[in-house]
Amino acid sequence: MALIIQKYGGTSVGNVEKIKNVACRVRSARQDGNDVIVVVSAMGEETDRLLDLARDITDQPDEKEQDVLISTGEQVSSSLLAMALKSLGVNARSLLGHQIKIQTDSAFGKARILKIDSKRLLRELKDGKVLVIAGFQGVDEKDNITTLGRGGSDTSAVAIAAALKADICEIYTDVEGIFTADPNICPDARKLNKISYEEMLEMASLGAKVLQTRSVQFAKKYQVPIHVRSTFKNGTGTIVTKEDQDMESVIVSGVTYDKDEAKITVTKVPDMPGIASKLFTPISEANIVVDMIIQNVSTDGLTDLTFTVPQADFKKAMELVMVTAREINARDVLADTNIAKVSIVGMGMRSHSGVASKVFTVLAREGINIMMISTSEIKISCVIESKYTELAVRVLHEAFGLGENKEL
Amino acid sequence: MALIIQKYGGTSVGNVEKIKNVACRVRSARQDGNDVIVVVSAMGEETDRLLDLARDITDQPDEKEQDVLISTGEQVSSSLLAMALKSLGVNARSLLGHQIKIQTDSAFGKARILKIDSKRLLRELKDGKVLVIAGFQGVDEKDNITTLGRGGSDTSAVAIAAALKADICEIYTDVEGIFTADPNICPDARKLNKISYEEMLEMASLGAKVLQTRSVQFAKKYQVPIHVRSTFKNGTGTIVTKEDQDMESVIVSGVTYDKDEAKITVTKVPDMPGIASKLFTPISEANIVVDMIIQNVSTDGLTDLTFTVPQADFKKAMELVMVTAREINARDVLADTNIAKVSIVGMGMRSHSGVASKVFTVLAREGINIMMISTSEIKISCVIESKYTELAVRVLHEAFGLGENKEL
Numbered sequence: 001m002a003l004i005i006q007k008y009g010g011t012s013v014g015n016v017e018k019i020k021n022v023a024c025r026v027r028s029a030r031q032d033g034n035d036v037i038v039v040v041s042a043m044g045e046e047t048d049r050l051l052d053l054a055r056d057i058t059d060q061p062d063e064k065e066q067d068v069l070i071s072t073g074e075q076v077s078s079s080l081l082a083m084a085l086k087s088l089g090v091n092a093r094s095l096l097g098h099q100i101k102i103q104t105d106s107a108f109g110k111a112r113i114l115k116i117d118s119k120r121l122l123r124e125l126k127d128g129k130v131l132v133i134a135g136f137q138g139v140d141e142k143d144n145i146t147t148l149g150r151g152g153s154d155t156s157a158v159a160i161a162a163a164l165k166a167d168i169c170e171i172y173t174d175v176e177g178i179f180t181a182d183p184n185i186c187p188d189a190r191k192l193n194k195i196s197y198e199e200m201l202e203m204a205s206l207g208a209k210v211l212q213t214r215s216v217q218f219a220k221k222y223q224v225p226i227h228v229r230s231t232f233k234n235g236t237g238t239i240v241t242k243e244d245q246d247m248e249s250v251i252v253s254g255v256t257y258d259k260d261e262a263k264i265t266v267t268k269v270p271d272m273p274g275i276a277s278k279l280f281t282p283i284s285e286a287n288i289v290v291d292m293i294i295q296n297v298s299t300d301g302l303t304d305l306t307f308t309v310p311q312a313d314f315k316k317a318m319e320l321v322m323v324t325a326r327e328i329n330a331r332d333v334l335a336d337t338n339i340a341k342v343s344i345v346g347m348g349m350r351s352h353s354g355v356a357s358k359v360f361t362v363l364a365r366e367g368i369n370i371m372m373i374s375t376s377e378i379k380i381s382c383v384i385e386s387k388y389t390e391l392a393v394r395v396l397h398e399a400f401g402l403g404e405n406k407e408l
Numbered sequence: 409m410a411l412i413i414q415k416y417g418g419t420s421v422g423n424v425e426k427i428k429n430v431a432c433r434v435r436s437a438r439q440d441g442n443d444v445i446v447v448v449s450a451m452g453e454e455t456d457r458l459l460d461l462a463r464d465i466t467d468q469p470d471e472k473e474q475d476v477l478i479s480t481g482e483q484v485s486s487s488l489l490a491m492a493l494k495s496l497g498v499n500a501r502s503l504l505g506h507q508i509k510i511q512t513d514s515a516f517g518k519a520r521i522l523k524i525d526s527k528r529l530l531r532e533l534k535d536g537k538v539l540v541i542a543g544f545q546g547v548d549e550k551d552n553i554t555t556l557g558r559g560g561s562d563t564s565a566v567a568i569a570a571a572l573k574a575d576i577c578e579i580y581t582d583v584e585g586i587f588t589a590d591p592n593i594c595p596d597a598r599k600l601n602k603i604s605y606e607e608m609l610e611m612a613s614l615g616a617k618v619l620q621t622r623s624v625q626f627a628k629k630y631q632v633p634i635h636v637r638s639t640f641k642n643g644t645g646t647i648v649t650k651e652d653q654d655m656e657s658v659i660v661s662g663v664t665y666d667k668d669e670a671k672i673t674v675t676k677v678p679d680m681p682g683i684a685s686k687l688f689t690p691i692s693e694a695n696i697v698v699d700m701i702i703q704n705v706s707t708d709g710l711t712d713l714t715f716t717v718p719q720a721d722f723k724k725a726m727e728l729v730m731v732t733a734r735e736i737n738a739r740d741v742l743a744d745t746n747i748a749k750v751s752i753v754g755m756g757m758r759s760h761s762g763v764a765s766k767v768f769t770v771l772a773r774e775g776i777n778i779m780m781i782s783t784s785e786i787k788i789s790c791v792i793e794s795k796y797t798e799l800a801v802r803v804l805h806e807a808f809g810l811g812e813n814k815e816l
Contacts, residue, residue, distance in 0.1 A: 019465065020465065053484070056424040057424055057427065057488050057492050058494075058495035061491050064501070065487045065494070068487035068504070069483075069487040069488065069491075071483075072480035072484050075477075075483070076477055079476035082476075083462060083466055083477075086466075086470045087466035087468070096476070
């Protein structure tokens with residue numbers, strides 16, 4: 001008998017019929033003799049509907065109250081799923097963030113899980129119940145309701161799996177697993193049977209939206225095996241697990257892209273200690289995550305600094321940068337929102353040379369100019385003009401032989 | 409500086425504009441120098457929308473999960489109102505049933521409040537905050553979410569007022585106060601300036617739906633003065649308070665009616681000890697509230713038993729009665745759903761004779777047959793054919809001079 005955590009996303013519980021379908025899936029896992037904990041997201045577009053209500057009230061909704069508001073979405077779906085299970089004869093109950101003390105910090109709207117009361121969960125499991133937990137939500141130490149940010153239910157599920165040392169954390173979604181590239185762009189994209197935490201982490205933060213980045217960090221830290229699979233089709237999906245021998249032999253596992261960033265360049269910045277700090281401190285204090293940062297070699301004591309931020313934070317970031325640029329006597333602040341980041345990810349890159357040059361060659365052959373480059377041990381990212389995104393993904397996917405019918 | 413509890417019903421917070429309007433009202437009470445606690449119902453038809461979702465899942469939704477589901481309605485409205493207040497510069501915060509420990513029993517769907525953590529509320533008030541409390545909800549001793557039944561937010565408000573010894577509990581609604589009769593039936597119905605708890609209690613349980621019966625019981629027990637008034641118009645409404653000299657002099661305060669009951673008659677029941685108990689125990693165990701019970705004088709050791717139950721419970725009650733009727737060898741079970749109960753209520757009835765006979769005379773003059781009669785110290789109720797309801801209300805309203813332009 002295994003302990004299985006199953007997480008169902010918004011499209012999987014999008015309406016009453018789909019919730020009943022999920023209930024059948026859960027029942028069958030239970031009938032196979034497993035202990036089952038289910039984590040659910042809000043139904044379909046519910047979170048957006050609630051956010052719209054908040055924005056109709058005021059342009060700048062209070063973040064703390066907004067969390068109280070949007071956490072109702074998961075409360076609704078978890079109670080409905082528990083009802084559906086009970087009507088199928090499954091002993092089930094819903095549990096909310098405050099009931100199982102999913103304790104988080106107080107960063108409303110993007111809180112981090114600090115600890116989970118696993119005793120309560122184990123007690124309920126011991127009673128033979130299937131637990132249906134409202135994802136995405138927790139409480140801070142003052143018992144205020146918090147939410148974990150977009151995709152936060154993934155993190156809820158993985159954190160619960162970690163706290164209870166579950167055998168597997170199944171993430172049910174509307175795709176069949178993790179693919180070598182977006183199948184909408186590369187029709188021959190291949191589903192991966194297995195991928196390492198490290199690769200998944202890069203892919204998630206590079207724009208593959210199947211899993212929330214933080215959930216992968218959590219899974220990696222606590223070695224929780226994740227199975228990403230389809231709610232609507234049977235068959236296995238992709239296992240996210242720790243690196244093994246097989247993975248080493250594959251140079252590139254996937255190609256991802258992200259069109260949600262914008263680029264800001266500050267020109268002719270005095271090249272002296274403390275300048276970067278002056279520039280980036282106000283931005284990080286505004287809770288804006290800077291992705292890539294590039295500084296050119298300085299000439300005449302002046303340098304250019306370029307970095308990318310999420311499109312959603314672009315306007316705010318520009319305002320902050322304009323102020324600092326004046327203070328430090330930079331010449332100009334240039335902005336570009338028509339960019340995309342295309343990346344390749346793979347464990348094998350560590351031990352194979354020539355991967356980067358192959359990327360540059362392939363892109364150059366198509367006349368695609370590379371504006372920024374960022375590399376890590378297992379990924380290479382290039383910022384290019386947005387209009388070339390699909391082309392770049394396709395040629396890279398082909399150049400590294402990802403579309404061929406070979407298994408990992 | 410007074411402590412004011414304000415309760416806003418579903419129509420008062422029916423949409424975003426109305427919530428903003430409520431926020432202005434609350435701010436003005438605050439600006440007058442008062443401590444203010446607001447209790448809100450769910451927006452408009454939200455509770456019904458959620459109940460429909462539950463019924464789409466299953467014919468018999470689990471009551472415990474249904475409470476988890478429908479309590480989200482008040483969570484949404486309380487967070488939106490708190491946001492609206494903050495955007496007006498009012499230091500406000502929402503509080504849910506579990507956060508202030510509105511502790512109830514475990515009768516899901518119709519829980520009773522046992523106690524309230526007034527310390528938490530006082531601490532927040534001391535911080536200068538306006539508190540926006542989600543009405544209708546609480547938690548049982550195991551931290552399960554409970555709800556208080558239709559109109560339960562009234563009870564939340566009164567209970568909080570009692571716990572904090574508030575100066576006044578204002579119930580904002582879509583009518584201007586308590587009237588001598590339903591103005592839709594009696595165009596000359598008059599708003600009462602004042603009414604006693606006892607009268608209000610009778611009126612509420614007899615069909616005047618402005619206040620939940622239990623909230624009036626609570627107010628009476630803890631001597632909480634209630635002010636029923638309009639959200640949309642200024643001016644005072646009706647004060648519900650303890651009996652005073654003035655009230656004694658008024659014989660009849662109002663006429664009410666209730667079309668939501670059904671009548672069941674068991675004929676030729678053996679008239680011996682234990683029979684009534686056999687008949688009513690299964691009904692009360694099914695949580696069905698029996699209203700009027702009438703037993704005729706027995707002939708030949710056999711008697712007829714007639715009683716009324718809510719229409720909503722009629723089918724279930726019939727099933728139970730059929731079983732018992734066979735067991736006790738009763739001849740027949742007769743049902744009638746086309747009935748209405750028309751009642752007059754007034755403190756002065758205690759000291760005035762002839763009120764009952766006047767009621768019977770007035771109804772007889774219109775050819776209205778009385779099927780059942782029930783009286784208490786301060787009310788007389790008659791069950792009549794449903795089609796005569798409006799006529800009966802009008803003639804009684806006129807006969808007792810309620811429509812004249814005299815003040816209490």
